[in-house]
Amino acid sequence: MDITRIDPLDVDLDLADRLVAVDRASHEHAGLELPVQSGPSRMFSLQHGNDGRPVDAVWVVGPPEEPVGWGLVELPFLDNRDLARLRAIVSPAHRRAGVGTALLEQMTAFAGERDRTQLTTGAWLGTDGIGFLGARGFGTQGQHQYAVRRLDLHEDPTRWDRLYGEAAAVASGYELVRVAGPADEAMVPDLVALHEAINDAPADDGREPDAWDPDRVRAYDASMARRHQTTHRVLARHSETGEWAGMSLLCVDEFVPTVAFQEDTTVVRAHRGHRLGLLMKCEMLRWLAAERPEVAAADTWNATDNHHMIAVNERLGCRVIATNVGYRRLL
Ligand SMILES: CC(C)(COP(=O)(O)OP(=O)(O)OC[C@H]1O[C@@H](n2cnc3c(N)ncnc32)[C@H](O)[C@@H]1OP(=O)(O)O)[C@@H](O)C(=O)NCCC(=O)NCCS
Structure with missing residues (x-):
């Protein structure tokens, strides 16, 4: 499986549009009414984060012209320095083929190498992410649900x-x-x-x-x-x-x-x-x-x-x- 780690500063508008297309397909597949970022919003959010720094790492699965999934890791740096926030998303047409697991392995190694001891993430109730995270060793104990x-x-x-x-x-x-x-x-x-x-x-x-x-x-x-x-x-x-x-x-x-x-x-x-x-x-x-x-x-x-x-x-x-x-x- 072709997984490429890219510098968030190298995400251009074309790639950002393709990442957003994966998100849109995922939301539609799940019947979620949630808004999907535009390509420019996605590019700028990856590059500028919330606190003046780009997100820490981005991975793209499949050819950059047509990614089938992607993921990111954010490492808080002002507080919670033992924590890594992950996000992985796979195009509905390519699920249950190990793509999510492969992304998770990359993200886990990246976080572990940087001494992060807690991985946090979230999934939408009623969607594929729930079964996936449960199967991959994540738990909900002590974590909130957000409506x-x-x-x-x-x-x-x-x-x-x-x-x-x-x-x-x-x-x-x-x-x-x-x-x-x-x-x-x-x-x-x-x-x-x-x-x-x-x-x-x-x-x-x-x-x-x-x-x-x-x-x-x-x-x-x-x-x-x-x-x-x-x-x-x-x-x-x-x-x-x-x-x-x-x-x-x-x-x-x-x-x-x-x-x-x-x-x-x-x-x-x-x-x-x-x-x-x-x-x-x-x-x-x-x-x-x-x-x-x-x-x-x-x-x-x-x-x-x-x-x-x-x-x-x-x-x-x-x-x-x-x-x-x-x-x-x-x-
Ligand atoms: C979660 C997601 C990334 C999983 O991607 P994927 O490529 O389908 O995952 P994998 O093929 O590696 O699945 C690994 C295991 O997780 C479990 N799993 C995955 N999807 C599942 C589902 N819908 N129901 C139950 N278990 C599921 C299974 O045990 C699966 O192994 P199996 O296919 O051999 O039974 C994908 O469904 C997705 O993009 N969902 C929307 C975004 C999201 O919720 N992300 C999770 C937060 S990071």
Whole structure:
């Protein structure tokens, strides 16, 4: 079997399109409603990652003109330095012929050589990946399932105004600030605690908290800008003290702006219980309705036991479109 490891920086638009075609065929085969990245989005995400670095390795199976599968490994470098995140995908027409196993062997060796002792990945509930990971020594113990919820932004845009009013009545001591694109340098240190607050969300066994500092905020913003993902942050500030209380962050992929991706929504501990989660999300939706009407839907991932966040999303009118099952294997 022809497996080639390639430098993510050598992935060009043609190859990225072919990798995306494998993903699209896989989603269609599984009947998943999930969005598929465009070729340019895939190329830039492989090359810029989330924290200013390309992903660590990419493999392509079969001829590069017509790959039958591909895989990637990411090695966290700011925290969780014992962990490797894997992703493998095989074209439905070439499954059950050992391609996935061969990819996994390459990825496992790569991670092991770099002293990573935990391999993590995920598969969509009800799809081939579940049987595969079970057969290849991965387990779900201590790992979360993540439901992907979709919100239709065009169905009833008056809904956000209504819910905004409801939340604002409770959160009367707070004001909201909109920040599009990379944050101003003066704001960067304040954003650290708002990003870090995501560590209070349910975490998988074996995961240490994400370590945030000003450089990581800058690197995240710079990566998203290079990936043509426009970040939209809604920040909540306590009016009396001026303290930052919360943040909701959403990315619009400028190559395919129709389905936006909801990143973290956080409220710092001292300011919880004032409906700030609902308020910030409604403000985001009002902002998109006014300035980005081409965004027709927003997808958000929630651990299935993150009850507070799920309650907010259900209130907004989200529906579950797929569930990703987390897996881990210890080396
Ligand atoms: C998961 C995936 C990569 C497997 O690729 P593959 O090339 O079919 O895998 P293999 O042929 O190496 O399968 C190895 C073993 O896994 C198990 N397996 C694979 N698919 C299975 C299924 N649908 N049901 C039950 N067991 C399955 C079997 O034990 C199989 O051995 P066998 O065919 O001799 O019975 C492929 O189904 C895929 O791309 N799925 C979508 C993406 C995904 O879920 N990736 C997993 C997360 S990294």
